[in-house]
Amino acid sequence: MAEVLRRLCGLPMRTACAVVAVVLLAAWLPLQAAAASLGDVASPDGRLRVEMALDDAGRPMWRLLREGREAVAPSPLGMVGEGVDLSQGLVFAGVGPVQPVADDYELLSGKRRHNEYRANRRVFRWKDTQGHGLAVAWQVSNDGAAFRYELERAVPGLQTWKRDAATFRLPAGAHAWLQPMAEPRTGFARTNPSYEEYYLQDVPVGTPTPMGHGWVFPALFRSGNDWILLSEGSLRRGDAGSRLLDGATPGEYLIGFPDGREALPGGAALPWIGAFPWRSPWRIVAVGDLATVADSTLGTDLADPPAVAAPSVPGKASWSWPLLGDDHTVFEVQKQFVDYAARMGWRYTLVDALWDTQIGEDRMHELVDYARGKGVSVLVWYNSAGDWNDAPQTPRGRLLDHASRVREFDRLKAMGVAGLKVDFFGGDGSSMIAYYLDLLADAAPYGFQMNFHGATLPRGWQRTWPHLQTMEAVRGLEFATFEQANADRVPVHAATLPFVRNVFDPMDFTPLAMVKLNDRVQRRTSPAFELAQSVLFVSGIQHYAETADGMAQVPEYVRAFLTGLPEVWDDSRFLDGYPGQYAVFARQGGGRWFVGGINAGPGPRKLTLDAGRLGGGVQRGLLIVDGDDAPGFARRRVEFGPGKPLELELPAAGGFVLQLD
Incomplete structure (x- = not known):
């Protein structure tokens, strides 16, 4: 030949x-x-398929195909623990039948209220030479695939996992949007890692992590027409939050466990097994076109159902701290922010750090009573404390064990407080994950709405713990107020988040600074860009950074728009965009559609909105864009429909919102 x-x-x-x-x-x-194939499992529509095999070293191997194309090349699976290696030298022990999975659930703190999950499930089993069994359960839906490990019987002596052998081998020519994992116990008051770094934009796979500690979830990849979002979900007690590590070849990413410094004092960092049967968190691979990935709800579809009957009460909140700082956490200012929330029709106001010393418990009781009379509920801030951070802000040291939490929660309940924001956690170690779960479990009987800052990724907890309204895990607006270099990066950063961080989980970015940031930093986004984030960013409780004085300077139609935004999104859909360049999303609530769009580019961008994506027929509504109405808005009524789309041109770092009738 x-x-x-x-x-x-x-x-x-x-x-x-x-x-x-x-x-x-x-x-x-x-x-x-x-x-060598051991079987496969396909999505209900047949467009995705996972194939399983066993290589010559006895390693379970998997690959993922989309419409016949290899989205993930053959990659190993398996776990390594104390005295047992369930990643190699295994023999195949059988495969179960394909079983349909159907799950319908309601979620008030996400981008879609009523969710329908349909998938096909299949369980593959292996044994090592000692007869210890490992099962891998796959569930494949139309928007992606997920697997988890299961131990159906006890393995003698096995308590701690040392390594997850799973890898994701993506095409070598793929590009990625990746956020580096920060080094533990660094940054402000040793509060890292807090998932607060910038995403690398559209970089070739194989680009090394700049901090040497891997990449956080979610991680986004593009290979031709295929988009792939990797994440994990459904962490229980004993689990640790994992991350991606660079593999040996471009496109290969490994699962990494937390650094030993990411643990409670005397606690574990590595995942451990509390009881058998045992199962791991889900490893999630959303795959499809960009719209499929951006609209996916796999992170909550795969989450455990509610563990408690705690009420979920989403809402909007006024908040003084981001633009005014610690010095304004005083009674008179916080009373003004209660009035501000009442005028805007918002459910909450958040009283941030140092309220215990600068307001005091007696006057906080007075403030809560005053707010109740205005129809506003009060949220209060706490330092997670412990020796993993040096942050001096108080209250501190009051939530470290069950007994102290009950004492504090009893006091707060008597005061009439509605919820807590707990800040400055210490990473992803299994003992730290258990601390989050303890806080949620102890807060549930009190009905407190919870918000975690300086925190890890929620990973679907908002479904399992309905009173968890939001978590930070993002470089939010506050960073833009610190220095000009951060403000300069806001446009690209904001246009990335709807495609990565905010796809599955609520995100407390704390948007909306329409007038200015402060006297030190110049904002790089337009007022309409800021306003659009109120639609683009999803959070169960949305804390708005704009002050009462700033809100008084915007046109009445902007205030009316913000007052009319629903507390719960019934539906959401991606309309147009590209990560880091521009983003246009539509969200439905209260019987009407709201559209928000931003342009992160250095020049203008033309957009076209099709009425067919918003219910069809002729659509009418109020469009707010950048313009000459102080501090930089304009509005007009629009009508568009079949054969007559709505055409827009956004300026550099500009935006728009559209409220349909």
């Missing part, structure tokens, strides 16, 4: 042989994969 090829193509013999070898290998590998 080589000689034939050489004569036909004019190639030297050695080159021809090399070409033939590649051709033959390419033809042989699929046959080998098929011969």
